[in-house]
Amino acid sequence: xxxxxxxxxxxxxxxxxxxxxxxxxxxxxxxxxxxxxxxxxxxxxxxxxxxxxxxxxxxxxxxxxxxxxxxxxxxxxxxxxxxxxxxxxxxxxxxxxxxxxxxxxxxxxxxxxxxxxxxxxxxxxxxxxxxxxxxxxxxxxxxxxxxxxxxxxxxxxxxxxxxxxxxxxxxxxxxxxxxxxxxxxxxxxxxxxxxxxxxxxxxxxxxxxxxxxxxxxxxxxxxxxxxxxxxxxxxxxxxxxxxxxxxxxxxxxxxxxxxxxxxxxx
Amino acid sequence: xxxxxxxxxxxxxxxxxxxxxxxxxxxxxxxxxxxxxxxxxxxxxxxxxxxxxxxxxxxxxxxxxxxxxxxxxxxxxxxxxxxxxxxxxxxxxxxxxxxxxxxxxxxxxxxxxxxxxxxxxxxxxxxxxxxxxxxxxxxxxxxxxxxxxxxxxxxxxxxxxxxxxxxxxxxxxxxxxxxxxxxxxxxxxxxxxxxxxxxxxxxxxxxxxxxxxxxxxxxxxxxxxxxxxxxxxxxxxxxxxxxxxxxxxxxxxxxxxxxxxxxxx
Numbered sequence: 001x002x003x004x005x006x007x008x009x010x011x012x013x014x015x016x017x018x019x020x021x022x023x024x025x026x027x028x029x030x031x032x033x034x035x036x037x038x039x040x041x042x043x044x045x046x047x048x049x050x051x052x053x054x055x056x057x058x059x060x061x062x063x064x065x066x067x068x069x070x071x072x073x074x075x076x077x078x079x080x081x082x083x084x085x086x087x088x089x090x091x092x093x094x095x096x097x098x099x100x101x102x103x104x105x106x107x108x109x110x111x112x113x114x115x116x117x118x119x120x121x122x123x124x125x126x127x128x129x130x131x132x133x134x135x136x137x138x139x140x141x142x143x144x145x146x147x148x149x150x151x152x153x154x155x156x157x158x159x160x161x162x163x164x165x166x167x168x169x170x171x172x173x174x175x176x177x178x179x180x181x182x183x184x185x186x187x188x189x190x191x192x193x194x195x196x197x198x199x200x201x202x203x204x205x206x207x208x209x210x211x212x213x214x215x216x217x218x219x220x221x222x223x224x225x226x227x228x229x230x231x232x233x234x235x236x237x238x239x240x241x242x243x244x245x246x247x248x249x250x251x252x253x254x255x256x257x258x259x260x261x262x263x264x265x266x
Numbered sequence: 267x268x269x270x271x272x273x274x275x276x277x278x279x280x281x282x283x284x285x286x287x288x289x290x291x292x293x294x295x296x297x298x299x300x301x302x303x304x305x306x307x308x309x310x311x312x313x314x315x316x317x318x319x320x321x322x323x324x325x326x327x328x329x330x331x332x333x334x335x336x337x338x339x340x341x342x343x344x345x346x347x348x349x350x351x352x353x354x355x356x357x358x359x360x361x362x363x364x365x366x367x368x369x370x371x372x373x374x375x376x377x378x379x380x381x382x383x384x385x386x387x388x389x390x391x392x393x394x395x396x397x398x399x400x401x402x403x404x405x406x407x408x409x410x411x412x413x414x415x416x417x418x419x420x421x422x423x424x425x426x427x428x429x430x431x432x433x434x435x436x437x438x439x440x441x442x443x444x445x446x447x448x449x450x451x452x453x454x455x456x457x458x459x460x461x462x463x464x465x466x467x468x469x470x471x472x473x474x475x476x477x478x479x480x481x482x483x484x485x486x487x488x489x490x491x492x493x494x495x496x497x498x499x500x501x502x503x504x505x506x507x508x509x510x511x512x513x514x515x516x517x518x519x520x521x522x523x524x525x526x527x528x529x530x531x
Contacts, residue, residue: 043342045376127363135359142319143373144348 025230026222029148033156033221036149045146051154052161059120059155060162064169067115071170074107075099075177082178083185092186099178100197101205105265108170109209110257113216116163117249121224124155125245128228129238137229152225159217167213171206212260219252271330272297272429272461273318278327280313287313289485291327295478297428300455300462302472304507305482314482315433315465319353320344332428349377352422356433358414360406360421366393367402370421377425392420396450412443416450423454430454430462436471444468448475469508481507 040046082095128151131137140147179193227241227248273295280288288310295301305311316322317329320336328335334347360369370389374380380388393399396416406414415435422430432451436444448471455462466472472479473493480490481504488503489496496504505511 044345130362134357134362135355136361138316138319138321139353139355139359139361141321142348142351142353143376144345145372145376 022226026226029152029222029226029229030218032148033152036146036153037157040149040153045149047149047153047157051150052157055154055158056162058123059116059158060166063116063119063162063166066119067112067166067170068173070111070115071108071174072177074111075103075174075179076181078102078107078174079178079181079185083182095178095182095186096188096193096196097200099175100200103174103178104171104201104205104209106209106257106261108174109167109212109216110253111174112163112166112170112213113220113253113257114250116159116166116216117220117223117253118246120159121220121245121249122242124221124224125228125231125241126238127151128225129231129241132229132231133234133238147229152221155225156218156221159221160214163213163217164210167209168206171209208264212257215256215260216253219256220249223249223252270297271295272299272332273301273463274328274330275314275318276328276330278314278317278329279325280317280322281325282313287485288317288324291482291485291487293480293487293490295461295463297461298455298459299477300451300464300475301478301480302476303463303465303480303482304467304469304472306467306507308484309482310485311465311482312433315431315463318463319351319431320348349373349425350428351431352425352427352429353431354415354418354422354433354435356437358406358418360414360417362406364406365402366398366404366406366409366417369406369417370402370424373421373425389420389424392424393417395423395454396420397446412439412447415439415447419447419450423458423460426458428460430460432462432464434466435464436466436468444471451475469510 036043036045037047078099079095082098083092086092086095086098128137131140131151137147140150175194175197176190179188179190179197182188182193183190224245227245231237231241233240271294273293275291275293278288278291279286291310291314293301293303293314303311303314313322317324318331320329324337327337329337331347332350334343336344336347339347360366361372364372367386367389370392371385374385374388378385390399390402393402396419398413398416398420401409401413401417406417409417419432422432435447435451439447451462451464452475454460464472464475476493478490478492479496481488481496483503488501489499491499497508499505
């Protein structure tokens with residue numbers, strides 16, 4: 001009859017197998033997405049520029065207000081905490097260094113990534129998932145349109161274009177938030193704050209954040225699309241895929257951030 | 267004989283997981299014929315259609331469309347063949363983010379290099395054919411069930427395909443609208459000499475449009491013949507289908523006990 005240990009081992013095995021399969025699926029999706037972006041023209045199925053721009057507006061331009069607001073708050077929060085903790089050493093003046101480094105290397109790409117995962121990761125999963133259950137994906141295939149070329153490749157390109165841009169915007173807005181608080185608290189003119197920031201920062205700091213944002217762009221797109229394509233159980237399945245893509249997207253971003261930072265910042 | 271076969275399925279076997287869905291299916295249809303695939307729920311007719319559309323790979327057997335075996339075609343050849351195939355799905359499967367007009371124009375945009383005005387005119391012509399002229403700026407969500415099916419049909423025929431597949435044209439429609447769709451299918455065949463495959467379980471509609479009826483039952487072909495031959499058939503399953511009598515399968519007592527007591531994983 002049933003052996004609890006055996007069934008536990010079987011369940012663990014099945015879960016592991018499923019995870020490996022899922023990782024493989026994401027990777028295949030990534031390769032196929034880039035394949036169509038690069039070689040689509042020769043296969044008579046080009047990825048159209050208009051489609052890329054349309055997606056870029058959706059995932060990038062429309063995310064500007066929320067990313068800017070969050071970045072402003074983060075910058076100000078860093079200034080408050082920085083001044084509070086540095087005051088112990090009487091080194092409030094050093095807060096500019098702290099804000100400049102942590103914003104460009106860490107907070108701007110992370111906040112941007114998480115907000116885009118929340119906004120667009122879920123939207124991608126919901127859109128592709130709904131298309132899957134209403135047979136629109138099948139309709140694309142029988143018309144002779146590769147769904148990855150038509151749905152995923154433009155998104156991937158749009159994400160890779162807009163995520164670094166959003167990150168740089170987030171850098172500037174967060175620094176402005178920090179500068180504003182320092183102006184009030186330390187009577188440090190905003191101009192001087194930015195002048196010192198640019199003296200401290202090297203190109204590599206900003207580049208570090210931008211590189212991360214490219215990785216996050218890929219993670220959000222793939223997780224959203226893969227969860228959408230794998231929807232099977234009707235409307236409830238779409239809901240589950242949406243939640244799953246946000247949760248996995250955010251956790252994926254944080255883990256990738258840790259690994260990337262570990263590999264590049266020691 | 268085989269030269270004018272538009273559809274030639276031989277010894278098709280398919281599985282879903284470990285369950286066998288289609289078992290040694292053989293179906294043929296000539297160019298310009300309307301073939302109706304009938305069968306109850308779970309008979310495998312949707313599976314057969316999905317394989318005819320090249321959406322799944324069969325376990326074994328061959329599916330020749332317009333003389334080419336789609337189980338062996340590479341992606342490029344399949345891409346070319348798809349220009350000669352049109353499909354109207356059961357729920358329409360119109361792209362919800364596009365207007366009706368954009369839906370119908372999509373195959374032309376993807377497969378041809380025609381200029382904008384020609385594409386507009388051609389798609390309007392097809393909307394005229396299905397009596398949806400003037401509806402091109404509406405979104406699919408603003409259409410009724412019958413209009414969605416007709417718009418899907420317009421999209422399916424916009425490339426003037428040689429093969430047209432129509433999944434459940436009359437499902438969920440009132441009798442008048444579904445009779446109109448039947449007329450439309452006949453007109454299309456007569457005007458464009460299309461080979462049309464219709465999947466349905468509506469007897470009346472099937473008898474009206476079919477040149478050949480294929481009856482599927484539990485993954486096997488019961489019969490694939492003309493309407494007259496089907497009516498004359500004395501096979502009990504077919505008679506019960508025609509007379510709409512419920513089926514009474516003899517239950518094997520041992521198998522029944524086995525199913526009930528089988529260990530559940």
